Amino acid sequence: MLVTGAARQLGGRFVRRxxxxxxxxxxxxxxxxxxxxxxxxxxxxxxxxxxxxxxKVLAEHEVDTVVHMDVTGTALGGxxxxxxxxxxxxxxxxxxxxxxxxxxxxxLVVKSSTNVYGSAPRDPAVFTESTAAKSLPSGGFxxxxxxxxGYVRGFARRRPDVAVCVxxxxxxxxxxxxxxxxxxxxLPVLPTVFGYDPxxxxxxxxDVIDVLRLVAHESRRAGxxxxxxxxxxxxxxxxxxxxxxLGRPTVPVLLPAVTWVGSALRAVGVTDFAPEQIRLxxxxxxxSTVQMREVLGFTPRYTTAETFADFAHSRGAGLLPPEVLAxxxxxxxxxxxxxxxxxxxxxxxxVPAPARASxxxxxxxxxxxxxxxxxxx
Amino acid sequence: xxxxxxxxxDDDRSRARRRPSRAEGEAAAVRALPAPLRAPSRxxxxxxxxxxxxxxxxxxxARPGSGWERRLASGxxxxxxxxxxxxxxxxxxxxxxxxDQVLMSLLRPVFEKYFRVEVKGVENxxxxxxxxxxxxxxxxxxxxxxxxQVAVHDHHPAGRHLRLLAADLVFVLPxxxxxxxxxxxxxxxxxxxxxxxxxxxxxxxxxEGFKGIGKPFGERYKLQRFGRGGFVSTALRAGVPIxxxxxxxxxxxxxxxxxxxTLARLLGFPYFPLTPTFPWLxxxxxxxxxxxxxxxxxxxxxxxDHPPEAAEDPMLMFNLTDQVREQIQHTLYKLLVQRxxxxx
Numbered sequence: 001m002l003v004t005g006a007a008r009q010l011g012g013r014f015v016r017r018x019x020x021x022x023x024x025x026x027x028x029x030x031x032x033x034x035x036x037x038x039x040x041x042x043x044x045x046x047x048x049x050x051x052x053x054x055x056k057v058l059a060e061h062e063v064d065t066v067v068h069m070d071v072t073g074t075a076l077g078g079x080x081x082x083x084x085x086x087x088x089x090x091x092x093x094x095x096x097x098x099x100x101x102x103x104x105x106x107x108l109v110v111k112s113s114t115n116v117y118g119s120a121p122r123d124p125a126v127f128t129e130s131t132a133a134k135s136l137p138s139g140g141f142x143x144x145x146x147x148x149x150g151y152v153r154g155f156a157r158r159r160p161d162v163a164v165c166v167x168x169x170x171x172x173x174x175x176x177x178x179x180x181x182x183x184x185x186x187l188p189v190l191p192t193v194f195g196y197d198p199x200x201x202x203x204x205x206x207d208v209i210d211v212l213r214l215v216a217h218e219s220r221r222a223g224x225x226x227x228x229x230x231x232x233x234x235x236x237x238x239x240x241x242x243x244x245x246l247g248r249p250t251v252p253v254l255l256p257a258v259t260w261v262g263s264a265l266r267a268v269g270v271t272d273f274a275p276e277q278i279r280l281x282x283x284x285x286x287x288s289t290v291q292m293r294e295v296l297g298f299t300p301r302y303t304t305a306e307t308f309a310d311f312a313h314s315r316g317a318g319l320l321p322p323e324v325l326a327x328x329x330x331x332x333x334x335x336x337x338x339x340x341x342x343x344x345x346x347x348x349x350x351v352p353a354p355a356r357a358s359x360x361x362x363x364x365x366x367x368x369x370x371x372x373x374x375x376x377x
Numbered sequence: 378x379x380x381x382x383x384x385x386x387d388d389d390r391s392r393a394r395r396r397p398s399r400a401e402g403e404a405a406a407v408r409a410l411p412a413p414l415r416a417p418s419r420x421x422x423x424x425x426x427x428x429x430x431x432x433x434x435x436x437x438x439a440r441p442g443s444g445w446e447r448r449l450a451s452g453x454x455x456x457x458x459x460x461x462x463x464x465x466x467x468x469x470x471x472x473x474x475x476x477d478q479v480l481m482s483l484l485r486p487v488f489e490k491y492f493r494v495e496v497k498g499v500e501n502x503x504x505x506x507x508x509x510x511x512x513x514x515x516x517x518x519x520x521x522x523x524x525x526q527v528a529v530h531d532h533h534p535a536g537r538h539l540r541l542l543a544a545d546l547v548f549v550l551p552x553x554x555x556x557x558x559x560x561x562x563x564x565x566x567x568x569x570x571x572x573x574x575x576x577x578x579x580x581x582x583x584x585e586g587f588k589g590i591g592k593p594f595g596e597r598y599k600l601q602r603f604g605r606g607g608f609v610s611t612a613l614r615a616g617v618p619i620x621x622x623x624x625x626x627x628x629x630x631x632x633x634x635x636x637x638x639t640l641a642r643l644l645g646f647p648y649f650p651l652t653p654t655f656p657w658l659x660x661x662x663x664x665x666x667x668x669x670x671x672x673x674x675x676x677x678x679x680x681x682d683h684p685p686e687a688a689e690d691p692m693l694m695f696n697l698t699d700q701v702r703e704q705i706q707h708t709l710y711k712l713l714v715q716r717x718x719x720x721x
Binding site: 122123124125126131193194195196197235236237240241242243245283284286322323325326329330332333 | 449450453456461464467468470545549550552554558564566568569572
């Protein structure tokens with residue numbers, strides 16, 4: 001088995017994890033740079049997949065399964081957008097060319113992204129695998145992913161004997177995530193687009209590894225693990241919800257100004273505010289995972305909300321931790337309930353105020369009488 | 378947390394219906410707890426059952442402060458869930474809690490006091506399962522859709538929620554798109570409509586679109602072309618009934634006497650209305666005229682007896698579309714004859 005992109009955190013984890021599986025004899029990990037993490041018993045070959053030398057690696061190690069994980073949005077250890085694009089597109093072309101020449105290759109797994117759907121206000125609310133994007137991504141990583149998938153489809157046509165599986169992952173998050181979205185969510189104050197509250201979906205790193213393992217092996221139910229699948233956790237979170245659960249304040253920025261803020265942040269090297277990232281944070285994106293469940297037979301262990309909770313836990317408290325806010329509301333409730341119940345004083349002894357801080361005030365109703373609601377809108 | 382602390386109140390019948398087991402459990406708990414044992418001795422941990430609506434009706438007379446306090450407590454509970462982000466939205470971004478407690482409360486005075494909407498035949502919307510409500514569209518601004526949503530939300534015996542399909546312009550505009558998604562609206566496209574219908578939701582659509590809402594005042598209550606009848610094939614594919622709906626009163630809220638086409642093109646809107654008051658009176662001209670409305674839901678048209686491939690039959694589609702259109706137009710005329718005046 002050959003794994004590309006092994007120097008990345010996710011690739012490294014996958015290489016270490018897959019060695020334990022009985023179906024795997026040997027793992028060849030490939031990347032252009034030396035990995036900073038251990039790869040266990042895997043053979044590391046330092047090769048640039050943009051060069052034809054990759055074909056030699058395939059032949060030398062008699063590779064039968066190729067897991068292509070080197071389709072990413074950010075460069076590893078410096079390097080601009082051009083080199084990322086080259087690795088994504090030229091690298092995929094070279095790798096596919098090498099696979100086509102190698103008769104032993106029988107299985108190809110490609111890590112793609114739901115970025116291929118783009119995000120536009122004119123798109124349906126939920127994308128299925130067959131939905132054609134209304135506005136194709138015009139550049140950046142999303143366009144790379146679209147092109148990569150195009151080459152992979154071409155390869156699948158030329159080599160019908162190879163089982164090809166494309167996994168479109170939603171935003172990958174987890175304690176160790178290093179994606180642009182994770183970087184964005186780690187900012188102390190989150191700039192958001194004014195007047196938009198995008199719907200987001202996350203998939204946990206552990207689930208990514210699990211589903212990659214599932215499709216990298218021969219299917220237990222013959223032939224069902226090839227094709228294109230959306231991979232995402234259940235449920236949806238709004239960006240405003242994410243910010244509140246993280247305890248990070250948001251700063252709404254008017255849409256025309258977002259680009260400037262984005263480039264300013266990029267200039268100081270805080271985070272990569274690519275245009276497609278901004279579009280995602282404007283219109284959001286939700287994909288259907290019916291195919292993943294019913295055809296692939298994979299059920300993620302983490303829902304979107306659980307994935308996010310795990311991520312939030314790893315990032316530590318923000319400026320406005322939810323517990324503090326909840327405590328403030330409880331204190332306000334106590335403060336208000338004291339003068340509100342004088343007529344009941346004789347009937348029962350009053351419980352001291354702090355007792356209620358642990359439990360939320362009960363019940364809910366339409367209550368115009370109570371303080372500001374505008375935070376929810 | 379949060380979820381368990383929700384108790385059905387007067388306008389939250391929907392919650393009671395959607396989670397029947399929980400509602401019943403709470404109702405039982407409420408009965409078990411005598412009314413005088415209240416607020417100050419709150420047990421920590423599990424949700425304290427407050428009075429049910431039935432009890433609440435009688436209580437205020439005896440203890441004037443309790444209703445207010447209960448509202449305050451529940452409002453704070455709501456606020457607490459909001460600030461911590463512990464609430465749920467569905468895949469369309471529909472925030473049921475926010476809609477029930479805030480958005481509907483904001484629209485209700487407009488519905489009850491301003492337009493004094495009279496709702497008829499709401500029981501024609503099935504109590505369970507999907508249905509497609511097809512209505513006429515008018516009024517320059519889509520207030521008729523919102524009022525229809527309030528009508529279903531407040532008046533349907535099973536407390537169903539109407540999920541409106543909105544034009545793509547709604548999802549381009551900032552703020553508007555955010556509120557629309559949270560109120561359960563989604564883009565008017567076959568994929569979204571079918572997904573909602575298959576999930577058993579009530580979907581509201583106004584197939585006239587911009588042609589209906591932006592028509593001049595002189596053409597009021599004349600139905601425009603019903604798109605390409607895509608809504609019929611969607612209903613057929615999902616196998617749900619079509620409920621025609623006629624809205625009287627919305628045509629006169631902003632009598633559109635002119636259309637500044639150049640300005641509309643510059644701003645990217647489908648039309649730019651000129652009414653007797655707008656834009657001459659500035660923001661004051663944005664105030665709709667307080668007309669008296671009637672919303673009538675008609676007899677459902679069943680689509681279940683057609684085979685699934687019928688959705689591909691253009692002739693059948695046109696016939697069904699015409700049938701729906703005729704029925705709405707007919708009801709409109711009937712309601713107009715019955716109407717005493719535009720404003721009363």
